[in-house]
Amino acid sequence: MDLRYNDEQRAFAQEVREFTRANLDPSVAKKVLEGARLSREDYLAWHRALYKKGWVGVGWPTAFGGTGWNSTQQHIFDEVTADEGAPQLMPFGLRMVAPVIMAFGNKTQQDHYLPKILSGEHWWCQGYSEPGSGSDLASLKTKAERSKDADGAHYIVNGQKTWTTLGQHADWIFCLVRTSTDGRQQEGISFLLIDMKSPGVTVRPIIMLDQEHEVNEVWFDNVRVPAENLIGEENKGWTYAKFLLSHERTGIAGVGRCKRIVKRLHHVAKQATANGQPLIEDVRFRDRLAQAEIELRALEITLLRVLDAEREKRAPGPEASLLKIKGSEIQQTLTELTMMAAGPAALPYVREGEHEAQDVAWLSDEAYRYATGTYFNFRKTTIYGGSNEIQRNIVTQLVLGL
Amino acid sequence: MNFSLNDEQTALKDTLAKFIERDYSFDQRWKITESDVGWSREHWNKLAEIGAMALPVAENDGGLGGSGVDTMVVMEQLGRGLVVEPYIGCVILPVALLTQGASDIERAGLLERIGSGESMVAFAHTDAGSRYEREQLKTRATFANGAYSITGKKIAVLGGDCAELLLVSAKVGQDAAASLFLVQTSASGVTRFPYPMQDAQRGADISFVNAPAVLLGERASAQAAIDYALDAACAALSAEAIGVMSELQKITVEYLKTRKQFGRAIGMNQALQHRAVDMLMHLEMSRSMAMEAAVAMSAPDAKARAKSVSAAKVLIGQACRFVGQQAVQLHGGIGVTHELNVSHYFKRLTMIGASFGDCDWHLARYGESLLAA
Numbered sequence A: 001m002d003l004r005y006n007d008e009q010r011a012f013a014q015e016v017r018e019f020t021r022a023n024l025d026p027s028v029a030k031k032v033l034e035g036a037r038l039s040r041e042d043y044l045a046w047h048r049a050l051y052k053k054g055w056v057g058v059g060w061p062t063a064f065g066g067t068g069w070n071s072t073q074q075h076i077f078d079e080v081t082a083d084e085g086a087p088q089l090m091p092f093g094l095r096m097v098a099p100v101i102m103a104f105g106n107k108t109q110q111d112h113y114l115p116k117i118l119s120g121e122h123w124w125c126q127g128y129s130e131p132g133s134g135s136d137l138a139s140l141k142t143k144a145e146r147s148k149d150a151d152g153a154h155y156i157v158n159g160q161k162t163w164t165t166l167g168q169h170a171d172w173i174f175c176l177v178r179t180s181t182d183g184r185q186q187e188g189i190s191f192l193l194i195d196m197k198s199p200g201v202t203v204r205p206i207i208m209l210d211q212e213h214e215v216n217e218v219w220f221d222n223v224r225v226p227a228e229n230l231i232g233e234e235n236k237g238w239t240y241a242k243f244l245l246s247h248e249r250t251g252i253a254g255v256g257r258c259k260r261i262v263k264r265l266h267h268v269a270k271q272a273t274a275n276g277q278p279l280i281e282d283v284r285f286r287d288r289l290a291q292a293e294i295e296l297r298a299l300e301i302t303l304l305r306v307l308d309a310e311r312e313k314r315a316p317g318p319e320a321s322l323l324k325i326k327g328s329e330i331q332q333t334l335t336e337l338t339m340m341a342a343g344p345a346a347l348p349y350v351r352e353g354e355h356e357a358q359d360v361a362w363l364s365d366e367a368y369r370y371a372t373g374t375y376f377n378f379r380k381t382t383i384y385g386g387s388n389e390i391q392r393n394i395v396t397q398l399v400l401g402l
Numbered sequence B: 001m002n003f004s005l006n007d008e009q010t011a012l013k014d015t016l017a018k019f020i021e022r023d024y025s026f027d028q029r030w031k032i033t034e035s036d037v038g039w040s041r042e043h044w045n046k047l048a049e050i051g052a053m054a055l056p057v058a059e060n061d062g063g064l065g066g067s068g069v070d071t072m073v074v075m076e077q078l079g080r081g082l083v084v085e086p087y088i089g090c091v092i093l094p095v096a097l098l099t100q101g102a103s104d105i106e107r108a109g110l111l112e113r114i115g116s117g118e119s120m121v122a123f124a125h126t127d128a129g130s131r132y133e134r135e136q137l138k139t140r141a142t143f144a145n146g147a148y149s150i151t152g153k154k155i156a157v158l159g160g161d162c163a164e165l166l167l168v169s170a171k172v173g174q175d176a177a178a179s180l181f182l183v184q185t186s187a188s189g190v191t192r193f194p195y196p197m198q199d200a201q202r203g204a205d206i207s208f209v210n211a212p213a214v215l216l217g218e219r220a221s222a223q224a225a226i227d228y229a230l231d232a233a234c235a236a237l238s239a240e241a242i243g244v245m246s247e248l249q250k251i252t253v254e255y256l257k258t259r260k261q262f263g264r265a266i267g268m269n270q271a272l273q274h275r276a277v278d279m280l281m282h283l284e285m286s287r288s289m290a291m292e293a294a295v296a297m298s299a300p301d302a303k304a305r306a307k308s309v310s311a312a313k314v315l316i317g318q319a320c321r322f323v324g325q326q327a328v329q330l331h332g333g334i335g336v337t338h339e340l341n342v343s344h345y346f347k348r349l350t351m352i353g354a355s356f357g358d359c360d361w362h363l364a365r366y367g368e369s370l371l372a373a
Ligand SMILES: Cc1cc2nc3c(=O)[nH]c(=O)nc-3n(C[C@H](O)[C@H](O)[C@H](O)COP(=O)(O)OP(=O)(O)OC[C@H]3O[C@@H](n4cnc5c(N)ncnc54)[C@H](O)[C@@H]3O)c2cc1C
Pocket: A125, A126, A127, A128, A129, A131, A132, A133, A134, A135, A136, A162, A163, A164, A165, A215, A380, A383, A384, A385, A386, A387, A388, A389, A390, A393, B259, B261, B262, B266, B269, B271, B272, B329, B330, B331, B332, B333, B334, B336
């Protein structure tokens, strides 16, 4: 057993760092480090830089143009790029729909979609949740009816998806749709790929509590979808969806992102003062930071254990759900600590670009500009990707057998 | 011992509850917060008509001479409605400061005008970069040619966006203790940067460069008044938190009963039932401590007052965090939207926790009282 990186791994980390420094737009890195919002182009510029280098298919097999990196390399890549302030690679194409297409799509679908996911030509979003079907996803109602006309076999889709993350940027959406109402709910669901430009698709913004536009409602009004956009078999979509969810869970732990926040907290806690001393000298605050770091280290090792088990094709075990629970909790703790460090400077709400535009000296510390908004925003992490209550139910039933 | 409100307090409570119901629905509040100035003079005047502004002003100063408990009654209702008008910023704080820190002559008229709702006076205290520091001020006052002027940077001034007068804490030269000054916001050398707060209340960062100022009370003897005023604000926040939390608790329990997943109300799940019970427990413990703080504001002994107020702020700060976070969590996705009132209650609770000392700051202050004992 050895929990440290070896020479080869350290050299790899150095290579990733150098590449990132040379290719990441510093203004984007600044935004990421401060917790500011990113534009579609901010994400895509980094995506394309990695694509050129052949590094975008992290976790993909080489046969599909992936890096073929092992789990430790993937982790190093995540950690180092996050540390340098690189935007998160959007998971919806690369980590969610791509593995499903690889595992259950046909050759034509693989040849068509996978290269466009790699190149960044297609931005994907996830159409699972509906207003009435969140935790109880299998109850979803968006209907797809198969029919045939002179132009060929197709589905007519009607219904509504919601909470669609960054759907406003998306070219394509992968949807769970109801193709049958016979038998168990789970047995009437299909996995359908839909072009967002199809007539009848409407995207409506949902403004989140930090007053940002991050999620959407997506409405389908008699949307015509070619039958060849069906993944796998009709009414087998639930199996594919579950496969995808397990992929989502390990990625969602956000260890790289947490390490970046911790580093920034160190910086902030040294700058801020409390009772005339640097905040880091305040034993209460320092203990909180220390505690969070300890938990983060435990999470990191656990993540590496899970990834390692997956590589060796052993069943992931209980750790996958535990990773989601603990990872999201640590993310929330860290964003809360950042807000705490700000003290009263956490109170003002300043829209991005506003204080530059106002040409007035901004007195409340700039370092905290996004601290409170980020804390608010991160309440989502224990809700999405299967809420933490649902994760605990999964562990209760499948692991503990209670 | 007596835990009930007297007849007058009950009447005050009912009047304010009616005001919230009739004039401060979530939609009405929305219109107010979305307006350019972000608060409503009309609603401010209504509160003044009810007597809320005159309440904390002493009878000698032309007010109603209300107690800490009276303030508690008001604040709880303002909390229920998430009222954004700067009642703490432009009533509680300046009234406490002027009463404790200014001479009869200096405050003559001014308190009366605050009490009638006519004047808006804010307290510029928090120095940029000094977190919750109460005593080690960076803002400096200098005396030259028979007059004072002030230089410094104050942040997160509640009501600093709309006040016409500012009470400013500053140290003169090498003085060990703070002095209190009155500054016109329209004076030369005063620059305001107004903004909405995270919870839609309004405030401002204010910079002073040789701004003309009038000393209130004795030089270097304002610390006791400042402490009293900040404690009054903390006691008021504590009472407000009760109003916010009790609404949020109600809304959440209702949601547990009505939202269905897996063919039944989500409130049928024991995990969520117990969470709701814990929210209630936090609320009831907080209610007790809000009373403790309210009563303590009338205590003659500053040390006893400080201890009670800090105790309340610690316990209630923790409750604000738990109740706010869990209300959001139990609502699922809809809980993190701007559209639903839940996130607005959550944000107010978060800001209450971060105002005038967070849990850690007040825990430290309470702890120091043990050392001294
Ligand atoms: C910011 C954000 C982004 C999202 N992005 C996407 C996206 O891109 N695509 C997509 O398809 N979806 C997305 N989601 C949706 C997300 O997956 C759902 O919000 C989540 O599944 C919870 O569903 P719900 O919101 O309907 O809450 P509900 O299911 O109504 O849950 C409400 C509360 O009840 C609890 N609960 C429900 N059932 C049980 C039970 N049996 N036992 C114990 N507790 C229970 C929940 O944990 C929660 O606390 C996103 C959500 C958010 C907040």
